[in-house]
Amino acid sequence: MSSTDKQGALAATIVAGLGLVFVMIVILLAVCQKRFRTGSGTVSSDTRFMTLTMDKFLNDMEREKPIRFTSQQLRIATDNFTNLLGSGGFGSVYKGIFSNGTLVAVKILYGNSDKRIDEQFMAEVSTIGRVHHLNLVRLFGFCFEENLRALVYEYMGNGSLDMYLFHENKKLGFENLYEIAVGTARGIAYLHEECQQRIIHYDIKPGNILLDAKFLPKVADFGLAKLCNRENTHVTMTGGRGTPGYAAPEMWMPYPITHKCDIYSFGMLLFEILGRRRNLDMRFAESQEWFPMWVWKNFESGELGELTILCGIEAKYRETAERMVKVALLCVQYRPDSRPLMSEVVKMLEGAVEIPTPLNPFQHMLGVTPCPSAPSHPLQTGSSLDSELSTQTVTRSTSIGATPLMRKYEIEIASI
Ligand SMILES: Nc1ncnc2c1ncn2[C@@H]1O[C@H](COP(=O)(O)OP(=O)(O)OP(=O)(O)O)[C@@H](O)[C@H]1O
Ligand SMILES: [Mg+2]
Numbered sequence: 001m002s003s004t005d006k007q008g009a010l011a012a013t014i015v016a017g018l019g020l021v022f023v024m025i026v027i028l029l030a031v032c033q034k035r036f037r038t039g040s041g042t043v044s045s046d047t048r049f050m051t052l053t054m055d056k057f058l059n060d061m062e063r064e065k066p067i068r069f070t071s072q073q074l075r076i077a078t079d080n081f082t083n084l085l086g087s088g089g090f091g092s093v094y095k096g097i098f099s100n101g102t103l104v105a106v107k108i109l110y111g112n113s114d115k116r117i118d119e120q121f122m123a124e125v126s127t128i129g130r131v132h133h134l135n136l137v138r139l140f141g142f143c144f145e146e147n148l149r150a151l152v153y154e155y156m157g158n159g160s161l162d163m164y165l166f167h168e169n170k171k172l173g174f175e176n177l178y179e180i181a182v183g184t185a186r187g188i189a190y191l192h193e194e195c196q197q198r199i200i201h202y203d204i205k206p207g208n209i210l211l212d213a214k215f216l217p218k219v220a221d222f223g224l225a226k227l228c229n230r231e232n233t234h235v236t237m238t239g240g241r242g243t244p245g246y247a248a249p250e251m252w253m254p255y256p257i258t259h260k261c262d263i264y265s266f267g268m269l270l271f272e273i274l275g276r277r278r279n280l281d282m283r284f285a286e287s288q289e290w291f292p293m294w295v296w297k298n299f300e301s302g303e304l305g306e307l308t309i310l311c312g313i314e315a316k317y318r319e320t321a322e323r324m325v326k327v328a329l330l331c332v333q334y335r336p337d338s339r340p341l342m343s344e345v346v347k348m349l350e351g352a353v354e355i356p357t358p359l360n361p362f363q364h365m366l367g368v369t370p371c372p373s374a375p376s377h378p379l380q381t382g383s384s385l386d387s388e389l390s391t392q393t394v395t396r397s398t399s400i401g402a403t404p405l406m407r408k409y410e411i412e413i414a415s416i
Contacts, residue, residue: 066129103155135187158211204265260336267331329358
């Protein structure tokens with residue numbers, strides 16, 4: 001090719017490129033003008049805009065990264081936040097739909113300058129966005145604007161487990177509940193044992209177990225989750241967190257907190273699944289008011305038959321129910337290291353391994369001296385626990401907020 005030909009080809013390429021850019025600008029202006037003319041809140045006016053978004057959305061989903069939505073996009077998807085699914089400690093959840101038909105649950109976080117909310121936001125986005133498991137709720141994306149901070153989750157058609165455990169008009173059979181217990185345990189086991197970095201949930205409870213259209217359970221809300229470097233097994237926290245009734249004793253004391261706090265909460269959840277009642281319910285006779293203690297007393301005196309009858313569990317499920325009782329009692333052991341690993345819990349629930357006989361988890365409540373290394377009093381000094389703390393403890397400020405690893409992790413996520 002002569003140099004004149006080459007120049008001609010180059011000029012043609014430049015002209016074609018400029019033409020393409022011009023056409024794109026015209027399309028973009030047309031979209032913006034249409035949106036401007038028809039107002040910003042209507043669903044129909046933004047269909048093309050949403051289509052562009054959805055292309056990006058699907059691309060990003062393929063890359064398995066959470067994507068960033070604008071508040072405008074979420075307003076459209078949720079029809080201006082009209083369909084409220086429920087509210088929790090950190091925000092309100094609205095049902096939404098994208099133009100490709102994908103149903104979503106958009107959690108609008110309360111406030112916009114609260115440090116706690118920022119922390120929760122970053123924790124959720126950076127953890128769930130990259131964690132995928134059948135028994136974990138998928139985070140599609142998020143919105144991080146001054147006037148709106150939101151998380152966009154996959155929509156779970158059957159809501160949360162508490163609705164089925166504590167409400168008369170919604171019931172699930174024992175078999176379903178057992179499957180939900182095992183699925184939940186699998187989800188938590190994945191967080192604890194299979195992620196690159198261990199994820200502690202901190203708030204396992206029936207409200208955070210969501211059910212899809214087929215009642216498959218998925219653990220939701222990593223709002224309180226913090227990444228824990230596996231090398232540093234302990235994290236201490238000055239402030240209590242979690243939910244009373246489910247939070248492990250060490251959560252309320254300045255003692256090492258490990259993934260074992262989730263095992264404790266799971267144990268409490270398991271009691272509620274067995275009893276299909278809240279663990280603490282004053283409507284029952286005094287001896288049955290606190291269900292876990294009542295279960296222990298039945299177990300201790302070998303009267304599990306009576307317990308299963310009173311819980312309305314059919315005879316054919318008795319063996320399974322007994323396994324669940326034993327596992328629950330093992331999970332709520334006072335000493336964190338006496339509690340099993342979540343992967344062991346899964347196997348025990350499935351009947352794949354023998355279940356060790358649990359000791360009384362509530363001994364400390366009966367005025368009996370707790371085991372020597374149990375966290376007996378927050379102000380205890382000079383104990384073996386202290387030396388453990390000095391060598392293994394990583395405080396919140398060094399391990400979670402400020403380690404280079406965490407900083408790097410959060411910055412990466414925030415810049416998506
Ligand atoms: N992905 C989802 N799909 C369908 N419904 C959802 C979804 N996420 C939440 N919900 C509904 O919204 C309700 C409120 O959820 P939210 O997480 O805000 O509160 P919570 O779980 O009760 O408390 P917490 O703030 O401690 O997590 C849930 O109980 C559930 O019914
Ligand atoms: Mg929740």
